Amino acid sequence: MSGEPFVFHGGIDLKELxxxxxxxxxxxxxxxxxxxxxxxxxxxxxxxxHRSAQPTGYPNDFAxxxxxxxxxxxxxxxxxxxxxxxxxxxxxxRGELTATLSDHLQxxxxxxxGPGIEPFRFFxxxxxxxxxxxxxxxxxEFRDALAxxxxxxLFYHLIEARYRLGRGRGDFAEWVAAALELPQVADRxxxxxxxxxxxxxxxxRHLTVLTAxxxxxxx
Amino acid sequence: xxxxxxxxxxxxxxxxAPRGAVDLLLRLGERLQGRSLVNVSGSRYxxxxxxxxxxxxxxxxxxxxxxxxxxxxxxxxFESITHTVARALAGTEQVVTDAMLARLREVCAxxxxxxxxxxxxxxxxxxxxxLVVESRAGNGRWLWRCHHDLSSPQPQLWNMLRxxxxxxxxxxxxxxxxxxxxxxxxxxIHPSVDPLSERNRxxxxxxxxxxxxxxxxxxxxxxxxQIGQFQRSHDPLGVINAYRLVKKHYDLRLVLAGSxxxxxxxxxxxxxxxxxxxxxxxxxxxxxxxxxxxxxxERAATIVIYKPLSAGFGINVSAAMWKGKPVVGSLxxxxxxxxxxxxxxxxxxxxxxxxxxIRHLLGNPELIGRMGAAGREHIRRNFLITRHLxxxxxxxxxxxx
Numbered sequence: 001m002s003g004e005p006f007v008f009h010g011g012i013d014l015k016e017l018x019x020x021x022x023x024x025x026x027x028x029x030x031x032x033x034x035x036x037x038x039x040x041x042x043x044x045x046x047x048x049x050h051r052s053a054q055p056t057g058y059p060n061d062f063a064x065x066x067x068x069x070x071x072x073x074x075x076x077x078x079x080x081x082x083x084x085x086x087x088x089x090x091x092x093x094r095g096e097l098t099a100t101l102s103d104h105l106q107x108x109x110x111x112x113x114g115p116g117i118e119p120f121r122f123f124x125x126x127x128x129x130x131x132x133x134x135x136x137x138x139x140x141e142f143r144d145a146l147a148x149x150x151x152x153x154l155f156y157h158l159i160e161a162r163y164r165l166g167r168g169r170g171d172f173a174e175w176v177a178a179a180l181e182l183p184q185v186a187d188r189x190x191x192x193x194x195x196x197x198x199x200x201x202x203x204x205r206h207l208t209v210l211t212a213x214x215x216x217x218x219x
Numbered sequence: 220x221x222x223x224x225x226x227x228x229x230x231x232x233x234x235x236a237p238r239g240a241v242d243l244l245l246r247l248g249e250r251l252q253g254r255s256l257v258n259v260s261g262s263r264y265x266x267x268x269x270x271x272x273x274x275x276x277x278x279x280x281x282x283x284x285x286x287x288x289x290x291x292x293x294x295x296x297f298e299s300i301t302h303t304v305a306r307a308l309a310g311t312e313q314v315v316t317d318a319m320l321a322r323l324r325e326v327c328a329x330x331x332x333x334x335x336x337x338x339x340x341x342x343x344x345x346x347x348x349x350l351v352v353e354s355r356a357g358n359g360r361w362l363w364r365c366h367h368d369l370s371s372p373q374p375q376l377w378n379m380l381r382x383x384x385x386x387x388x389x390x391x392x393x394x395x396x397x398x399x400x401x402x403x404x405x406x407x408i409h410p411s412v413d414p415l416s417e418r419n420r421x422x423x424x425x426x427x428x429x430x431x432x433x434x435x436x437x438x439x440x441x442x443x444x445q446i447g448q449f450q451r452s453h454d455p456l457g458v459i460n461a462y463r464l465v466k467k468h469y470d471l472r473l474v475l476a477g478s479x480x481x482x483x484x485x486x487x488x489x490x491x492x493x494x495x496x497x498x499x500x501x502x503x504x505x506x507x508x509x510x511x512x513x514x515x516x517e518r519a520a521t522i523v524i525y526k527p528l529s530a531g532f533g534i535n536v537s538a539a540m541w542k543g544k545p546v547v548g549s550l551x552x553x554x555x556x557x558x559x560x561x562x563x564x565x566x567x568x569x570x571x572x573x574x575x576x577i578r579h580l581l582g583n584p585e586l587i588g589r590m591g592a593a594g595r596e597h598i599r600r601n602f603l604i605t606r607h608l609x610x611x612x613x614x615x616x617x618x619x620x
Contacts, residue, residue: 012243012247012609012613015407016407017398017407118555132239133246148238149238150242150243153239
């Protein structure tokens, strides 16, 4: 256990409204093909940042909008099934989104939007990273700090690191493997899938794995 | 606002903010020590914005960020013009003459000479000081914090003021649906509630009872509550009709509390007439600065209704949810952004919809507790002043170096 300590960072995100919006499914398809990739990240993986502790259902903003505003449950379900954490890259996810929207439009031409429908407004997230003041050198310190840090640290080290910045399996698993030399624990942490959950739930699942690993060490 | 100027330190929020949030803010504050922020507003005494600034300015200074608050001043005609311009920007047709705009420009230029605006970040709040930016100098970054709905401004006026707004480095809106069309970056920062203010602080049942007795609200039955001005846009008559539909099935009261507006939109007499026919409808004219009274009423209510026909962000919804109450609200303004339908309350479009949802809650009392708890957590994560502070710190970090 001679590696560098793990320094926990959190972040505060600012949402910038972009000059793109969609009033129906056809416009959504056009705009999804046009907006910066950062915006697709904001409406899929980064939706975790603002999801309430009680999830309301759809795991990304596109599915939520088609389900609740357009009231097209079939399309909402198909968009909900697109997993940004499995797509490989944001560009590939853009391809999956446009393919799903195109296919749906071929079979179900869009109806005229009813009155009072809120358009889909595209955002971009700016994350300002901040050290939380917590750091860890051992598995126990790591588990204890993870239980205390602001929930944005889960986003920064798992979602931002892994799916936007391409840092391996995420910072937690990489550090546990490299600094603590615990590859099996790292595998278990790296296997935690963020899709469909909330950051607090993801924290709980990490704590479960870490607590079990500490129990094993004690035995 | 005597109720909000008591000094709170950031550490005081540890008991109410999400886990780890205060530490994160302290660390970001440390990183930004020595930078400066000046707020510019047209008043120091009116509105929810002012309450939030009253709290944020001392906390920012406590963090080591040199934060000041300047207020534009002018003669009576200036104030009248700024109100007219604000209403026109919010979409209400007004007569705004070239002479009025010239006067606005002149007074803002005079203020710009007088005010201390040499800061790393200059945040100008709302319409009154908007034109101060025409005198901007130095290297500071300038933000326009537009608290009202700019989605459908009076076109001629907006054609003249839009180039002014675009002299800012960015514009901040309270809700995405309020954003005007601009070529500069637009950020969305929702309003917030201060859990330690007089309006939202914890209040025990005995203190609640004291205030309810003083307001002559009997405590023998559950009650529905709407707080809002007695004007047509707040739809108090619609709320009474929803209550009447519910009253056929449940023995409860309705409390309508608010102030009487000075304008012609006043429906107080109609509300009082309707209430006079039902002893279980209580109409309360709140005193000036009624933070304590609103706190007590919201905490004692069974379900809170907020059903305006048009609204700004409607942060009253968050204030009620913070007190653990399910809210039945309309779809106006920023209300749908605060209520998670079926989780923290319901959004409704009609009187019948409001009655149906209230009946549903009363028929499933376990839902009232569950939704109330979910609502409080939702507000803790998304609508507390600590989140608001973080947004401002992040702006400072991102826009100034």
